[in-house]
Amino acid sequence: MPKVSPLFLFLIILHFSCKEVDKKQPANSLNLSPVIHLQDTSGFDPNWSKSNTIVSHLNAEPDNLHPSNGGSSPRSEILIQTQAFLLITDFENQTIAPGLVTALPTISSDGLSLSYTLREDPQWDNGERLTVQDVIFTAKAQKCELTNNPSVKAYWKNIQTILPDDKDPQKFTMIMKENNIQNMSFVTSFCIMQRSFHDPDNILNKYSFEQLDDSNFHAENEKELLQWAQNFNDDKYGRTPEYLNGLGPYKVSNWETGQSVTLIKKKNHWTSNSSESRLSALPDKIIYKVNKDENSVQLEFKTQTLDVSTNLSMGTFTALASNPAVSTNYHHVLSLTYNYTFLCFNEKPESPKRQKLFTDKQVRRAFALLTPVENLTRVVYKEYSTFCKRMISNVSPLKPEFNSSLDAIKLDIDSAAKLLHEAGWRDTDADGILDKQIDGSVIPFKVELAYLNSSPDWKDMAMLISESYAKAGIKTDLLPVDLRVFLEKARQHDFDMILGSWGGTPFPEDFTQLWHSKSWLNNGSNYSGFGNAESDALIDSIKTEINSVSRRGMIMRFQEMIYDDQPYVFLFCSMRRNLIHKRFGNISVFADRPGLLLNTFRLLSTTAE
Amino acid sequence: MKIIKLAWESVKNIFQLKKQPLWIRWVFSMYIFTALFAPFIANKAPLFMIKEGNWYFPAFQNSAYVIIQENGKEIAVLKEAVNWHAIKNEFQLFAPIPYDPSSSDLINYNYVSPFAQQYTESEKPPSELKPLSWRNRHWLGTTKTGADVLAGLVHSTRLSLLIGFFSMFIASVIGICIGSLAGFFGDKLLKVNRRSLILSLILVVPAGFYIFVFPENNLELPETESIPAYFSFLKVLLFLFIIALPFTMKINKSKKDSPQTLWTIPIDSFISRGIELFVSVPRLILIITLAAISRPSAMSLVLILGFTAWTSIARMVRAEFIRLKNMGFMESAISLGLSNFRQIIYHLLPNAIVTVRVGIIFGIAGAILTEAGLSFLGIGLYPDTVSWGSMMAAGREQFSAWWLIIFPGISIAILLIMLNRIADENHYVPQEKPL
Amino acid sequence: MRRYLLKRIIFFVPTLFLLVLLSFTLFRLAPGNPVDRMMMGSNSQYYQDAGEWSDQRSYWNHRLGLDLPVFYLSIGSWEDNSLSRETAEDTWKKFIPFLHFHPNNQFHRWFLGDNLSSRGIIRGDFGISYTSGQRVSELIASRIGWSLFFALFSILLAYLISLPIGLHAAQHPSSLFTKVSSTSLIILFSLPVFWSATVLLMLFANPDIFYFFPASGVQPTGGFPDGITWIQKIRMTLPYLVIPTICYTYSSLAFLSRIFRVTISEVLKQDFIKTARAKGLSEKVVIGKHAFRNTFLPVITVFSSVFPSAIGGSVLLETIFSIPGMGLTIYQSIDAKDYPVLTAVFFLTGLITMAGFLLSDVMYAMADPRISFSKKQVS
Numbered sequence A: 001m002p003k004v005s006p007l008f009l010f011l012i013i014l015h016f017s018c019k020e021v022d023k024k025q026p027a028n029s030l031n032l033s034p035v036i037h038l039q040d041t042s043g044f045d046p047n048w049s050k051s052n053t054i055v056s057h058l059n060a061e062p063d064n065l066h067p068s069n070g071g072s073s074p075r076s077e078i079l080i081q082t083q084a085f086l087l088i089t090d091f092e093n094q095t096i097a098p099g100l101v102t103a104l105p106t107i108s109s110d111g112l113s114l115s116y117t118l119r120e121d122p123q124w125d126n127g128e129r130l131t132v133q134d135v136i137f138t139a140k141a142q143k144c145e146l147t148n149n150p151s152v153k154a155y156w157k158n159i160q161t162i163l164p165d166d167k168d169p170q171k172f173t174m175i176m177k178e179n180n181i182q183n184m185s186f187v188t189s190f191c192i193m194q195r196s197f198h199d200p201d202n203i204l205n206k207y208s209f210e211q212l213d214d215s216n217f218h219a220e221n222e223k224e225l226l227q228w229a230q231n232f233n234d235d236k237y238g239r240t241p242e243y244l245n246g247l248g249p250y251k252v253s254n255w256e257t258g259q260s261v262t263l264i265k266k267k268n269h270w271t272s273n274s275s276e277s278r279l280s281a282l283p284d285k286i287i288y289k290v291n292k293d294e295n296s297v298q299l300e301f302k303t304q305t306l307d308v309s310t311n312l313s314m315g316t317f318t319a320l321a322s323n324p325a326v327s328t329n330y331h332h333v334l335s336l337t338y339n340y341t342f343l344c345f346n347e348k349p350e351s352p353k354r355q356k357l358f359t360d361k362q363v364r365r366a367f368a369l370l371t372p373v374e375n376l377t378r379v380v381y382k383e384y385s386t387f388c389k390r391m392i393s394n395v396s397p398l399k400p401e402f403n404s405s406l407d408a409i410k411l412d413i414d415s416a417a418k419l420l421h422e423a424g425w426r427d428t429d430a431d432g433i434l435d436k437q438i439d440g441s442v443i444p445f446k447v448e449l450a451y452l453n454s455s456p457d458w459k460d461m462a463m464l465i466s467e468s469y470a471k472a473g474i475k476t477d478l479l480p481v482d483l484r485v486f487l488e489k490a491r492q493h494d495f496d497m498i499l500g501s502w503g504g505t506p507f508p509e510d511f512t513q514l515w516h517s518k519s520w521l522n523n524g525s526n527y528s529g530f531g532n533a534e535s536d537a538l539i540d541s542i543k544t545e546i547n548s549v550s551r552r553g554m555i556m557r558f559q560e561m562i563y564d565d566q567p568y569v570f571l572f573c574s575m576r577r578n579l580i581h582k583r584f585g586n587i588s589v590f591a592d593r594p595g596l597l598l599n600t601f602r603l604l605s606t607t608a609e
Numbered sequence B: 001m002k003i004i005k006l007a008w009e010s011v012k013n014i015f016q017l018k019k020q021p022l023w024i025r026w027v028f029s030m031y032i033f034t035a036l037f038a039p040f041i042a043n044k045a046p047l048f049m050i051k052e053g054n055w056y057f058p059a060f061q062n063s064a065y066v067i068i069q070e071n072g073k074e075i076a077v078l079k080e081a082v083n084w085h086a087i088k089n090e091f092q093l094f095a096p097i098p099y100d101p102s103s104s105d106l107i108n109y110n111y112v113s114p115f116a117q118q119y120t121e122s123e124k125p126p127s128e129l130k131p132l133s134w135r136n137r138h139w140l141g142t143t144k145t146g147a148d149v150l151a152g153l154v155h156s157t158r159l160s161l162l163i164g165f166f167s168m169f170i171a172s173v174i175g176i177c178i179g180s181l182a183g184f185f186g187d188k189l190l191k192v193n194r195r196s197l198i199l200s201l202i203l204v205v206p207a208g209f210y211i212f213v214f215p216e217n218n219l220e221l222p223e224t225e226s227i228p229a230y231f232s233f234l235k236v237l238l239f240l241f242i243i244a245l246p247f248t249m250k251i252n253k254s255k256k257d258s259p260q261t262l263w264t265i266p267i268d269s270f271i272s273r274g275i276e277l278f279v280s281v282p283r284l285i286l287i288i289t290l291a292a293i294s295r296p297s298a299m300s301l302v303l304i305l306g307f308t309a310w311t312s313i314a315r316m317v318r319a320e321f322i323r324l325k326n327m328g329f330m331e332s333a334i335s336l337g338l339s340n341f342r343q344i345i346y347h348l349l350p351n352a353i354v355t356v357r358v359g360i361i362f363g364i365a366g367a368i369l370t371e372a373g374l375s376f377l378g379i380g381l382y383p384d385t386v387s388w389g390s391m392m393a394a395g396r397e398q399f400s401a402w403w404l405i406i407f408p409g410i411s412i413a414i415l416l417i418m419l420n421r422i423a424d425e426n427h428y429v430p431q432e433k434p435l
Numbered sequence C: 001m002r003r004y005l006l007k008r009i010i011f012f013v014p015t016l017f018l019l020v021l022l023s024f025t026l027f028r029l030a031p032g033n034p035v036d037r038m039m040m041g042s043n044s045q046y047y048q049d050a051g052e053w054s055d056q057r058s059y060w061n062h063r064l065g066l067d068l069p070v071f072y073l074s075i076g077s078w079e080d081n082s083l084s085r086e087t088a089e090d091t092w093k094k095f096i097p098f099l100h101f102h103p104n105n106q107f108h109r110w111f112l113g114d115n116l117s118s119r120g121i122i123r124g125d126f127g128i129s130y131t132s133g134q135r136v137s138e139l140i141a142s143r144i145g146w147s148l149f150f151a152l153f154s155i156l157l158a159y160l161i162s163l164p165i166g167l168h169a170a171q172h173p174s175s176l177f178t179k180v181s182s183t184s185l186i187i188l189f190s191l192p193v194f195w196s197a198t199v200l201l202m203l204f205a206n207p208d209i210f211y212f213f214p215a216s217g218v219q220p221t222g223g224f225p226d227g228i229t230w231i232q233k234i235r236m237t238l239p240y241l242v243i244p245t246i247c248y249t250y251s252s253l254a255f256l257s258r259i260f261r262v263t264i265s266e267v268l269k270q271d272f273i274k275t276a277r278a279k280g281l282s283e284k285v286v287i288g289k290h291a292f293r294n295t296f297l298p299v300i301t302v303f304s305s306v307f308p309s310a311i312g313g314s315v316l317l318e319t320i321f322s323i324p325g326m327g328l329t330i331y332q333s334i335d336a337k338d339y340p341v342l343t344a345v346f347f348l349t350g351l352i353t354m355a356g357f358l359l360s361d362v363m364y365a366m367a368d369p370r371i372s373f374s375k376k377q378v379s
Helices: A073-082 A132-143 A153-157 A185-189 A209-213 A223-232 A294-302 A314-321 A324-329 A361-370 A373-387 A413-422 A456-471 A483-491 A533-544 A548-565 B002-015 B022-036 B149-185 B194-218 B226-248 B267-280 B283-293 B298-308 B310-325 B328-335 B340-377 B388-397 B403-423 C002-028 C034-039 C050-063 C081-086 C088-095 C106-111 C136-171 C176-190 C193-204 C230-268 C271-278 C283-304 C306-312 C315-321 C326-335 C339-367
Strands: A035-037 A053-058 A087-090 A095-098 A113-117 A159-164 A171-176 A250-256 A260-265 A285-290 A330-345 A435-438 A441-444 A446-452 A475-481 A497-502 A568-581 A588-590 B048-051 B054-056 B065-070 B073-078 B091-093 B119-121 B129-131 B191-193 B262-264 C073-077 C097-101
Touching: A073 A250, A073 A260, A073 A285, A087 A185, A132 A153, A132 A159, A132 A171, A132 A209, A159 A209, A294 A314, A294 A324, A294 B388, A294 C193, A314 A324, A314 A330, A314 A373, A314 A456, A314 A568, A324 A330, A330 A361, A330 A373, A361 A413, A361 A456, A361 A548, A361 A568, A373 A456, A373 A568, A413 B073, A446 A456, A446 A483, A456 A475, A456 A497, A475 A483, A483 A497, A533 A548, B002 B340, B022 B149, B022 B403, B048 B065, B054 B065, B149 B267, B149 B298, B149 B310, B149 B340, B149 B388, B149 B403, B191 B194, B194 B226, B194 B262, B194 C073, B194 C097, B267 B310, B267 C002, B267 C339, B283 B298, B283 B340, B283 C002, B283 C315, B283 C326, B283 C339, B298 B310, B298 B340, B310 B340, B328 B340, B340 B388, B340 B403, B340 C193, B340 C315, B388 B403, B388 C193, B403 C176, B403 C193, C002 C106, C002 C339, C034 C050, C136 C176, C136 C230, C136 C283, C136 C306, C136 C315, C136 C326, C136 C339, C176 C230, C193 C230, C193 C315, C230 C315, C271 C283, C306 C326, C306 C339, C315 C326, C326 C339
Parallel strands: A053 A285, A446 A475, A446 A497
Antiparallel strands: A035 A588, A087 A095, A113 A171, A159 A171, A250 A260, A260 A285, A330 A497, A330 A568, A435 A441, B048 B054, B048 B091, B065 B073, B119 B129, B191 B262, C073 C097
16 A cells, blocks of 8 residues: 655745755756665865764754654754654654554554554663553643643544553554644654653553543643642753653754754663664764854854754755865755745635735736746755755645746736736825725735744745835735744735745645645634635545555646636745765665754774775 | 924924034935936836827836827836836836835846846847846846846835834834923823813713724624724714713813812823833844734834834933923013923923933934844845845845845944934934844 | 932932833733733633633633732722613713722732732732743742843943943044944944844854854753763853853943943042152052042942842843743743733833942942032022
C-alpha cells in the first residue's frame, strides 16, 4: 500500500533540498531529490577548531524546552536531540519509522485501535526502564485540561484510551475515537515523558481517560490534580537544565538566555552501543546559538564561529557564498523545494475593519497582473534567480500532477488597470488612489499587506510589490509582523493581503487543509475564504481516490478552479539555503524539517588526507 | 493681528538666526530649502513638459492618471507606471535627481557603489546594457532594490524636519499652556464655584454613557477606516464640553460668590505631581510601544513624540513665570488692572520664551534623533518610507554598502550639531540625555 | 524640613497608584487577544476542529480572568445589555445610565491577586509571558544583569573621564585644550549612538577590514570552556565589551563634563574659595578639598537615573550588539506584542524613577542646606 504521508504545513520556509549548487556548475545540474548526501571534503582550513562540537545557528530562541508545553519551531528542532518519540520520521525514505517501539503499530480493521510494542532497551537517565506507564502518563498529562498546552490539545482529544496488554508488559493499544489520517503520524511530534520524574506520587493514575475527557469533570476542583499541574507547568521544567529530562542521546547542559543552548552527549546512554544510524550521536556537544541579526551572523560565519545554518536570508547566503574564505570552508547548498511563496487575498472579509476589496474575481486577476514576480525573484535570489521556478497554480510545477496547460500570469500594468477600471475602480477624487462606491460609501483602494518580520527578504519583496501596485493607483500599507501575530491575523481573517509561504512534500496532497471551505469557517488554514460546494466536493473525492490516473485528472481540474478564482497570487517555489562547515562529514540534507540531523555529523580528522 | 505678530516674533526669538555664525545660517537654510523643495529636487516624473503645444506639470499632479493630448486625442496615462522619457514631447524638464526615494531600479540593484559603473537598458535590442548617462547617475549609490540613495537623503531630510518641528510645535503648545497655568495661578489663585464642580462630576456618568457606551452597544454604526479616528475625537470634544458646561452657566453668578461657595484648586500642585508622574514613565518605552501599536505614519509619530515631550517645556515655563511674576514690571501690570489673559500673552510669555527656546530646540533635536532611532528599529513608519534611520538599517544588512551608513549618518549628525549650537552657543548640551 | 519630607512622601502614594493605573490601562487597551496568541503554537501543523478551538479559547479566557470586567467602576445601562434583549418589557432600562461596581475585576486581580491564578503585582507576580510562558518576574531577573552592568559601568567610566575635563575647563576656560575638548565632545554628543555603533562594528568587527572584536553577544559562543579561573573568564569576556561600552559611554561625556564645569566654576566664584586662596592654600587643596565636594550633588541626580535606565535598557544598543538585556527583551516583546512583559517593565521603570526622584530630593535636602523648603508664596 503506498504510504500517504500527512501534509506538513509550515509558514517558515521548510527545507527541501537537492544537489549542491555551485556557482560554477551549470543550471541543469539542479536535480530534485528529497535527500542529498554531501561528499566529505578536506579542502578546508586545517587550522580550524578540531573539537567535536557543532555550533548551529538559530534565528529565534526556543520559547522553552518543556516536553509538553511550548510551540516555537526552534524548540522542536532541539527536542529531536534531547527527547525520544514513539514513532519518528524517516528522513531518508520520507516515511514514518518506529522510534521507541519495535515496529509500526498493527491497526485493527476498523482503524481505531493501534497496537504498539515498546523496545526493551530505552532507559531513563536514572536507570529506570521505559514502561507503558510512561506512555499512559504522557497521554494523560497532555489531555488534562490544566496542562498548559492549548495549541496541541485538540490532537489528544481523539485518543479515547490507552490499554496496557495483560500478558506482555511491553505492549499497549491506543484506542482512537474517530478515524483520522493522522492517527498514527501525530505521535511523531510528542515526546514521551517519565512518569516517576514528572509525577512521583502517581496522581494522574487516579484519574481515568474518561474523566479527563468528561466536560462535567472540573479538574480545577481536584486539589491534588491542581497541585500536580501547577508543578508540571512550572517553567523550570522547560528551562532549567537539571529539570529537563528526556530519553534522547543529548541533554541540555546550559541555557544562556538570549544567547545559546548547549547540548552535551550523555555518557552511557542506551543508544551508545546501537548500530542504527538514526540513533547515532556523533558530536560530543551541540551548541545552538541564537542570533537574529543577519549582519552579525554574516560576521560569525566569516570568522568561522558558526558551523551550521539552515535559515539564512538570501542576502546573507549570497554574500557568504561569494566570500572565498567561506566557500573554501563551508558547503553552501542551495536547493529547490516544494514550498512556495504566495500572496493571499481576503476574499470574504468578515471583520468590519476590512473593506470588500477582493470579493471580485476581476480585481484579484488584476492584482496578479500587477505583481512583478520576476523582479521579486531577481531581488531575492540575485544571480541564482534563474534556478527559481515560477508557481502557477497551487501545485508545484515540479510535480507530475501539475497542470501545464495553465499559463503564468505576466506583469502587465496596462491590462491590470483596464480590469480595475472595468470593475468600477476609478480615481474620482484625483488623489492618486483609486476609489469605488461600496455599500453606499466611497472606499479608497488601500490595501494592508502583512508579512513576517523574520527575514529582510520578505521586506524587500513587499516593497517591490507595493511599488508595483502604486503604479496602478493602489496604496499598499506594509505591515511587518511577528509570526504569532501573523498567524492570529490570518486565522481571524483580519487582513487584506498577506505575503507568506507554505511548505509542501513530494507526496500526493490532501487539499482539505488549505482549500476546503470548512477550514475557513473554523479559522483554519484556508485564509482567503476560497471554496464553494463544487470545489469542496472535488477536494473530498481527491482525498479518497486511490487510482492515481483519475486522481491526477481531478487535481488538474482543481487547479483550473483555483487558477480561475485566483485566491492567491502564486509567486515562486522557495529555495532553501544551507551553510555547513566542511570539517564535518557524513552530511545529508533532508527534505523534512529540520533538514539536517546534527547528531549524525562526523568530525573529519584533518590529518587523514 | 497683534497676536500673529507676537507669534512671529516668538519664532524669531526661538531660533535667533541673526545671532548665529554665517556657516550655521547657510547650512540651516540649506536643510530647510531641501526639506521644503524635496519634490522639486528628487522626482521621477518630469517637473514640466510641453507636448503638442500643451503644458503639463506631471510631478505635481496627484491623480493616478494624467490626461495627455496626443494627436488631438485625449489619452490617460498612469502617472506612476508610464516611462516619461518614452513619451514624445517638445520639452521635458526633470528634477536634478530624476528618481523617487523608493523607486526600484532592477538594473542597478543589489548595492551599486557610488563609484561603480552604472548601466541602463539600451533602446535597441532588449537585454543589452549600456552605461548610464551622468544625468541619470545614482550619485550616492543604490540600495538592495536599486533605490537612489541621494533621492532618499533629500526626502528623508523633509521627513525628519517635519517630524522634528511639528512634534515640538505640539509639545510647545501643550507645555506652554500647562506650564503657564501652573506658574501663573500657583496654588492659591484659581478658584471655582463648589456647585459647578460637583455638578460637573455628576455629569460624567450620563455624559459618558450617552456619548461612549450607549451608541457602541445599541447603534449599528458603520465602522470604516476613516470615520472612527475623526469621530471619536469629536466625541471626546463633546464630552469635555458637557463636563465644562456647569462652569459657564449663569446660575452661579446670580448669587454673590462668597468664600464659602468657592473652592481653591491647588492647580500648581496638581500639575507638578502630574508632570512628575509623566516624567517617571519611561518615555522611550512608551514611545516605542505606542509607535508599534498605532498605525504607522508620520502623523502618528508627530503626535506621539509631541504628546510625550511637553513636560520639560511645561516645567521651564512654570519656573520662568514664577520668577517673572515677582519682578517689578509685572507688579505694575497687575496694578494697571490688566486681565489674566493679557498678562500671560503680552507680558509673561514673550519674556519666558527667551529661556524656554533652549528647551524647544533641544526638543527638536531629540525628536529627530528619536525618529531616526525608531526607523532604525523599523518601528513607527511604513517600511517603504525612506528615512535616515531606515537607510542605516538597510546598510546594516550589508556592511560593504558603506554609502548606506555613512551618508545618512553625516546628514543627521550635521543637523544635530547645528541645532545644539543654535540652542545654546556656550554649552550646546541639553540637561536631559535623549535616547 | 521635616514637613517638607512628610509632604513629599504623602504625595508619593497617590502618584504611585496613578502609575499603576496608567501601566494597566495602557496595555489593556492594546490590540490583540492574549488567548488567541497563546494558542497559536507555531507548529500546530495538524488539523483542528472548530469546536476544540472555541472550547479551549473560552477555557483560557476564564482561567486568565479575561472574562471579568476591566475595572472596579464601569458606566453602563441600568440593565445589562445581554439580559435586556431577552426580556423585552425591560428595554427602557437600557436607556438609563448607571454606575456599576465590580468587586472582582481584571485590575483587582492584576494588582492585588486572587490567590489562584495570580498573586498580583503587589506581591511581585507580573503574570506569565505570552511568548515564552516564563514568569515575567523571572524573565526580568534573568535579563537585567547585563543592562545593569552596562548602565553602571558606563556611568562610572563617563564620570572618571568627564570629571578631569570639566575641572580643567572650569579652571582654564579659555585654554586650547578646553576648546578642543568641548568641540569634540559636542560632535560626539550629536552622533546618534546607533550610527556610531554600526560604524564601529563595520570597521573593527569585520573580517574584511579589521577584526579586533567579536560582533555580537557578551561571551564566547556556547559559554566558557570547563575549568577555567574567573580571571580567564574576564579576559575572554573583555573583547565583547569594548565596542558596547564605548557606545554606552561616549554620549554622556559631553553632558557630564558640562555639569562638572558649571558646578565647579560656580563654586570657584564663591567667597569661601576666595578665603581659602587668600589663606595661601595651594590650588590643589582648594580644588580637592572645597570645590570637589560640591560636585557631589549632580552626581546624585545622575546616579538616581542609572537604575531606571538599566530597566529600560538601551533598546537600540542591545539590539545592535545582541546583548541579552532588558532592551532586547523589550524590543522582542514589542514585536510579539507580549504585553505582560511590557506592563511589568513599564511599571517597574516608573516605580524606580519615582523612588529615585524621592530619594534624590531627600538627599539634596540633607546635603545642601541652602535649598529652602518653605514654599515661596506667589501672590
